[in-house]
Amino acid sequence: MAPSLDTRTQHLLRDLAPQVLGAVIRRFRDFAASEDAVQEALIAAATQWPRDGLPESPRAWLIQIASRRIADHVRAEAARRHREAIVVSLVPPEEQLALAADEEAATGRDDTLDLLFMCCHPVLSSPSAIALTLRAVGGLTTFEIAKAFLVPEATMAQRISRAKQSIKASGVPFQMPTAEERAARLDAVMHVLYLIFSEGYTATSGPELHRSDLSGEALRLTRMLHRLVPDDCEVAGLLALMLLTDARRAARTGPAGELIPLDEQDRTLWDQGAIAEGVTLLTATLPRGSVGPYQLQAAIAAVHDEAASAEDTDWAQILGLYGLLQRMSDNPMVTLNHAIATAMVHGPAAGLERLDALAEDPRIEGHHRLDAVRAHLLERAGDREGAIAHYRRAAERTTSMSERNYLLTHAARLSDTPK
Incomplete structure (x- = not known):
């Protein structure tokens, strides 16, 4: 039985994966083949590193293994189909791989931001490009991406698969964009970074509320982007x-990892x-x-x-800002937050009236946050039974253990309160 990966190595592999994918794509210009090769390299690392120890340059090691996998694939295809290999070079393959690893180890170039721009490919619609980038760069699961887009998981899986096929069928090179192309793709890149940060700040599923590896990486890449276009x-x-x-x-969770809402946080x-x-x-x-x-x-x-x-x-100022945001964005989550701000300024009944307009929106129908907000406003309005029912329904619908525990705790507290 192979030794298991320690937490530090798991985080290292996660951090390196998009950097390695960017470097391999930059060299071979084939997204699907590069993604498959990097996955094989990560599996090899997960098997060998616990046994043999970390290599001197983990990043260069992964790039070299992934490059060898692509070279092996090309040779097999060439033998079967008698066609040109993907990589054409005057340097023998073995020397090329060694030089590539040396170059990456020496320069330490971080290709993650480049990969973000490359994934926002011109043949893809913005939603498809963003979904593909979240999978390749953010490392998010199809389920997590589907939740971010408010669509079923199967729909998102098809969208990502079609995006890869579209790139391959287009014949348009998967390569570094020009300055003009970067400008055209900037909105999509920002959206990707926003969604990666959001998933890290409030995880869609699992026992932990935060995924600081994701939010930290999103912050790091956004700093890089800000330096690129100050x-x-x-x-x-x-x-x-x-x-x-x-x-x-630091104030969002208690000693046992329980969720602490904004109005109860220790602001120090x-x-x-x-x-x-x-x-x-x-x-x-x-x-x-x-x-x-x-x-x-x-x-x-x-x-x-x-x-x-x-x-x-200053909830009145927040309400005004959400009103402006609502005019710019047809996003049900913005409308949901606008309803909260409305309740804080004009009372829970006004907020509940805003929520009723959202109930028919298929993008958010069945989302746990809609029930959680309704429960909170019903509690403020004095409808204890209605609040308990919606807290419980929200708890059934969330896949985050921290949020589920928080919602059930609120329902139990209301149930135990004397009428």
């Missing part, structure tokens, strides 16, 4: 949003350095031009972060 206001807004949101991470645990950086970015960005959705979301996060207590939160 004058883009929405990129700055996205970075500010991540900083202002992630600043609360919030990262004031991240808040200051986010506010500075936002302050420098807002006066410079048209305001986009990431800047508006960052502004909402800043209002929360700058309030000394939950009671001091």
Whole structure:
């Protein structure tokens, strides 16, 4: 029986996977073959590293193994079909692989951001490109991506499969985009980074509320993107949003990992350095031009972060910002948050009325957050039985153990309260 991977090596492989995939794609220009080869290299690492120890350069090791897998595949195809190999070079294959590994080890080049731009391929629709990138770069499961897009898992699996087939059939090279192409793909890249961060900040499933590896990687890549396009206001807004949101991470869970809602958090645990950086970015960005959705979301996060207590939160300002955001985005989650802000300003009945309009939206019908918010507003309105029913329904529908425990705890607390 092979030795199991320790947590540190698991995280290392996860961090390296998109970097290695980017390097292999950059060299071989074939997405499907590169993805398969990198998966084989990761499996080889998971088998050999616990037994033999970490190589001197894990990244170069993975690139070399993946490159060999592609070379083996090309030789097999050439023998069967008598066609040209994928890689044409005057350097013998063995020397090429050695040089490639040496180059990667020496330069330490991080291709992850490049891979993000490459995955947003011109033959793909924006949703398909984003889904493919979340799978290849973010390492998200098809289920997690489907939840982010509010579609069934089977639908998302087909979308990702078709995206790969479309790239292959198009004949358009899978290669580094030009500056003009990067500009055209920037919105899709930002959306990918936003979704990776969101999954890391509140995991779709599993026992932990956070996946700090994902949120941390999204932050790192967004910093890289901001350095690449420092004058883009929405990129700055996205970075500010991540900083202002992630600043609360330490206060979101208790000693046993239980979820602590925003209004109950110990604000002394919030990262004031991240808040200051986010506010500075936002302050420098807002006066410079048209305001986009990431800047508006960052502004909402800043209002929360700058309030000394939950009671001091300027909900009227948040309601106004959500109203602007709603005009820009046909997103049911924005409407859901607008309903919460409405309830905080005008009372729970007004918020519940907003929720009723969402009940017919197929994109969010059956989503646990709709029931959770309704339960919260019913509790504030004094409808204890209705609140208990919706807390329980929300708990049945979520796949996050932290959220389920939080919702069931609220239902139990209300059940035990004397009438």
